[in-house]
Amino acid sequence: MKNFTFAVILLLGIFFNSSTVFSKNDLHISEAHKIIAFSTSAPEITTASIAAFFKKYSDLKSYQTDVAALYKDKAYKPIWYEGNDINEFGYLLYHKLNSTYEEGVQIDIPYKKKLDEVFNEESASKSKISESDTELLLSSMYILYAKHVYQGIDADEQNKIQWYLPKKKLSYDTLLDSIVSNPDLLKENKHVLFSQYYKLQEVLKKYREIEKSNQWTPIYMDKPYQDLRPDATSQTIADVRHRLFIIGDLATDSKSNFYDQELMDGVMKYKLRHALAPNYILSKEHIDQMNEPISDRIKTIMLNMERCRWIPPSLEDQSEYVMVNIPSFMLYFVRNKNFDIVSKVFIGTPLTKTVIFSGQIDRIVFSPYWYVPTSIIQNELKLKMAEDKNYLTDHGMEWNGGKVRQKPGPENALGLVKFMFPNPNDIYMHDSPSKSLFGFEKRIFSHGCINVEKAKELAVSMMKDYPEWTMDKINEAMSGEKETPFFLKKKIPIYIGYFTAWVTRDGNMNFYPDVYQRDTRLNGMLFPNDTAYKSDQE
Secondary structure (H helix, E strand, C coil): CCHHHHHHHHHHHHHHHHCEEECCEEHHHHHHHHHHCCCCCCCCCHHHHHHHHHHHHHHHHHHHHHHHHHHHHHHCCCCCCCCEEEEEHHHHHHHHHHHHHHHHCCCCCCCCHHHHHHHCCCCCCCCCHHHHHHHHHHHHHHHHHHHHHHHCCCCCHHHHEEEECCCHHHCCCHHHHHHHCCCCHHCCCCCCCCHHHHHHHHHHHHHHHHHHCCCCCCCCCCCCCCEEECCCCCHHHHHHHHHHHCCCCCCCCCCEECCCCCCCCCCCHHHHCCCCCCCCCHHHHHHHHHHHHHHHHHHHHHHHHHHHCCCCCCHHHHEEEEEEEECCEEEEEEEECCCEEEEEEEEEEECCCEEHHHHHHHHEEECCCCCCHHHHHHHHHHHHHHHCCCHHHCCCEEEECCCECCCCCCCCCCCCEEECCCCCCCCCCCCCCCHHHHHCCCCCECCCCEEECHHHHHHHHHHHCCCCHHHHHHHHHCCCCEEEEEEEEEEEEEEEEEEEEEECCCCCCCEECCCCCHHHHHHHHCCCCCCCCCCCCC
16 A cells, blocks of 8 residues: 555545645646556455355345445446555545544444555555555445435435425436536535535534534513613624624624623624514523533534435426425525525414425415315314304305315405415415414414515516516406416425525524424434434424
């Protein structure tokens, strides 16, 4: 094996800049590559040696099918060797395996000691495994790394936590070929990972640096605590000021314990990033939230990086789509990569959760009827009808074909427009007559459907491609006089997701409440031995 120091220098050159020139020998990478490859012998890989390897290293058995497919595609030629020496990509893989904390994952690496011995030039050669086994061990490590970093938990595990968005497909062979041709893709590969992943990765570095600095100190609270408002004076205010400075909501820390304009601006930034009511009041609940351990914040970022692994990056390339994020209670209509509509929404209660899935909006229904679900009739409506014989008439309802429906109009539970996307959960988006509910912080009021504050604006935006639908025609259709459906010629994708940490386009790190306790469940799957993590909801 070549000198380990030289290999590391070569590795760093490739990792940070594929065109780096080594000043020591005045060699380009391609020239150094030729030096490493002077040996002619190489480990021999066959179907028999693959089978023997996984029999010997049984803890890697689950990777046998994927490893065998790699070698079949490459005519059983070595991947990690050039001659009888490990190539630079082998060193690069080893480096990445030793720094998976940067990817927000915790990987239990089987046979880690054996792997370390391979790359330890001081290790006695007799203790090292054969070149053939080393080659197959590295291929197994590649599959392990790709599964954890690029793919995440499998679809069956996702279904257990009720995440029904389509999972991306990943070819380990194609991914390997792309990395070999361009090692920089190991730093950032937006063809494989959703771009939000890399934004969260940068914030993860920042929060780990804050954790190391020991500046995430507890915020003092008077007992009994009284809400703090502008012009108040308190040690709590000085502590809050320091916290907001540490996380970037304040540019400086004056250390003042007076609630001044500067702190007001910082508090507003903080609240907007946490989906809180945009005011200057600092309640006990706000201080309790700020006092959560930074380790919890770090874990929340890691959990949402995992969710990003499941999202097909091609989603962002679509000309238009709707995205709803349940924990932030927000909807985004994206057209040509710009936000055409941004709207508050309210979602299902913990007992009638809004489902995480995707669909295709195929029609808009103006002035809709509301067909009351059987569950609501049985659990709510029958009791009200028994108490008041005129209940249906007084609420604009009627029997129709053995079902109860509410007539179109401004008091209709669906408002004046709904957006349909066929799905087995009977979930759709719609307007709401209860506009005041959009003023709440945690908007969990529906029976599972998504109520949209800017429903009319969303409908108008979606109808831009249909010039015959003038503003006057839309207003008439939304008058509440009669139901008017319109089938879209081009269906619009909709994605209902669940992200409790999200970096906005302007670079702000937003944290949202774990309204359905899904962070807690995902944490239990990814980090089963972690008992310290708590969700934002607790």
